[in-house]
Amino acid sequence: MASLEVDRTAFSVGDLTDNTEEKRYWLSRTPAERLEAIETNRRIVYGYLDTPPRLQMVLEIVNLADLDQLA
DSSP states (O other): OTTOOOOTTOOOOOOTTOOOHHHHHHHHSOHHHHHHHHHHHHHHHHTOSSSOOOOOOOOOOOOHHHHHHHO
């Protein structure tokens, strides 16, 4: 997985109604295989191997008296 990279110079736009060999291939795969491929692509693009980075949790303490003044 570490040796995989994205070729950002290769890009093509297709139509969902196109009946291409690639579309036929992915339609022949199971939903689980398709999801696994999506996750592999996501890991390559965003550069993580095990678990995705998480959002930082933020906690803010609000004084109830301050909320009463706003109302």
